Amino acid sequence: MRDEILTSAKRIVVKIGSSLVSSKDAGLRPDRIDRLADEISMLRTDGREVLLVSSGAIVSGIKKLGLKEYPKSLPVKQAAAAVGQSRLMWAYEKSFERLGVKVAQILLTHQDLADRRRFLNARHTLAALIGFGVVPVINENDTVAVDEIRVGDNDSLAADVAHLVDADLLVILSDIDGLFTQDPRKNPSATLIPLVSEITEEIEQRAGVSTTFEGTGGMATKVRAAKKVGEYGVATLILNGQQAGLLPTVLAGGDGGSLFLPKGRRMTSRKLWIAFTLRPQGQLLLDAGAVVALAERGKSLLASGIIDVKGTFEAGDPVSCLNQDGKEFAKGLVNFSSDVIARMKGLKTVDVQQRLGPQEYDEIIHRDNLVLL
Numbered sequence: 001m002r003d004e005i006l007t008s009a010k011r012i013v014v015k016i017g018s019s020l021v022s023s024k025d026a027g028l029r030p031d032r033i034d035r036l037a038d039e040i041s042m043l044r045t046d047g048r049e050v051l052l053v054s055s056g057a058i059v060s061g062i063k064k065l066g067l068k069e070y071p072k073s074l075p076v077k078q079a080a081a082a083v084g085q086s087r088l089m090w091a092y093e094k095s096f097e098r099l100g101v102k103v104a105q106i107l108l109t110h111q112d113l114a115d116r117r118r119f120l121n122a123r124h125t126l127a128a129l130i131g132f133g134v135v136p137v138i139n140e141n142d143t144v145a146v147d148e149i150r151v152g153d154n155d156s157l158a159a160d161v162a163h164l165v166d167a168d169l170l171v172i173l174s175d176i177d178g179l180f181t182q183d184p185r186k187n188p189s190a191t192l193i194p195l196v197s198e199i200t201e202e203i204e205q206r207a208g209v210s211t212t213f214e215g216t217g218g219m220a221t222k223v224r225a226a227k228k229v230g231e232y233g234v235a236t237l238i239l240n241g242q243q244a245g246l247l248p249t250v251l252a253g254g255d256g257g258s259l260f261l262p263k264g265r266r267m268t269s270r271k272l273w274i275a276f277t278l279r280p281q282g283q284l285l286l287d288a289g290a291v292v293a294l295a296e297r298g299k300s301l302l303a304s305g306i307i308d309v310k311g312t313f314e315a316g317d318p319v320s321c322l323n324q325d326g327k328e329f330a331k332g333l334v335n336f337s338s339d340v341i342a343r344m345k346g347l348k349t350v351d352v353q354q355r356l357g358p359q360e361y362d363e364i365i366h367r368d369n370l371v372l373l
């Protein structure tokens with residue numbers, strides 16, 4: 001299974017952590033970028049298509065601006081990212097140029113992925129770049145991204161990109177061998193978990209949030225990214241990018257790293273987008289009958305099954321569907337605003353028409369716009 005996943009993956013998103021390509025004292029580390037470029041070039045020669053999600057802009061900028069500490073204020077972080085991103089990109093440019101490979105810079109925010117038109121546009125651009133044999137180097141557009149529109153960490157961005165380009169495999173390169181039973185920096189007796197067949201709560205708890213000076217999110221965001229792509233049928237490999245030659249060796253079937261097996265089957269792109277890219281704007285609490293209708297019988301959601309509406313949202317927005325334990329089990333795009341649903345909830349379709357007049361839709365969420373989680 002492991003061999004087949006790793007050796008057969010054609011389109012691969014490789015995420016490169018700040019801790020690999022930058023350090024507090026040295027700033028950007030072009031030596032590391034050169035070595036990684038060599039290895040990625042080997043993968044390409046082997047017939048793989050590689051897209052990079054690279055961190056490192058902020059730490060490079062910190063060094064370039066002569067800052068002593070990791071900035072706490074957003075404008076200073078954004079200034080560091082702006083200064084550091086051009087340095088980071090220049091290093092990739094030079095490095096791949098040695099090998100006759102072209103690169104392209106892509107800077108994204110959550111908004112670019114949450115808007116279907118922009119999402120499709122980014123997808124087409126990336127497809128065109130891949131068609132030209134270019135290696136896209138993607139990062140969050142930190143300079144313009146305030147909290148509401150941020151993805152927040154590049155492990156999550158890499159998961160989103162894997163979906164965007166319909167990748168076969170996500171590889172997360174960090175400064176550590178993979179997922180350990182505990183953070184090995186704090187517990188030297190921790191051992192590596194080479195294969196994760198299911199991301200249980202226990203696995204999530206093992207992944208700590210502690211990071212290096214350079215990193216964001218630690219192992220927790222990596223496991224979350226693996227869970228996200230695993231839900232739609234893509235495996236994740238977490239690997240130590242500090243070890244020269246490990247990436248091509250493992251992708252050729254050698255040992256190393258932690259492999260997270262996929263859970264679900266591959267979903268259609270639109271359903272994936274609803275399930276994993278959109279952030280719910282509100283919640284609908286459903287009765288037991290509606291939960292069965294949606295979860296087991298593939299039905300659309302009607303007003304009669306709604307017990308309560310939480311949050312304020314407009315028609316077309318994504319919302320979570322909760323069962324009676326308050327657990328989110330589905331997500332979908334609503335046909336009505338929260339105000340209108342509040343007036344419709346619990347009513348049969350004929351009663352809705354009597355009280356609110358004829359409506360454009362019978363369903364609150366049509367099954368084509370509904371995804372079970």
Ligand SMILES: Nc1ncnc2c1ncn2[C@@H]1O[C@H](COP(=O)(O)OP(=O)(O)O)[C@@H](O)[C@H]1O
Binds near residue numbers: 211
């Ligand atoms: N269970 C765990 N297994 C491995 N590493 C862990 C674990 N829990 C926390 N970590 C920490 O996560 C760090 C990697 O995350 P981070 O610093 O964000 O790197 P990157 O810059 O590559 O994203 C490791 O150096 C390690 O200290």
Ligand SMILES: N[C@@H](CCC(=O)OP(=O)(O)O)C(=O)O
Binds near residue numbers: 059142155217
């Ligand atoms: N976009 C930021 C990186 C944010 C981030 O998630 O960092 P990391 O945990 O090192 O992948 C930058 O380029 O500095």
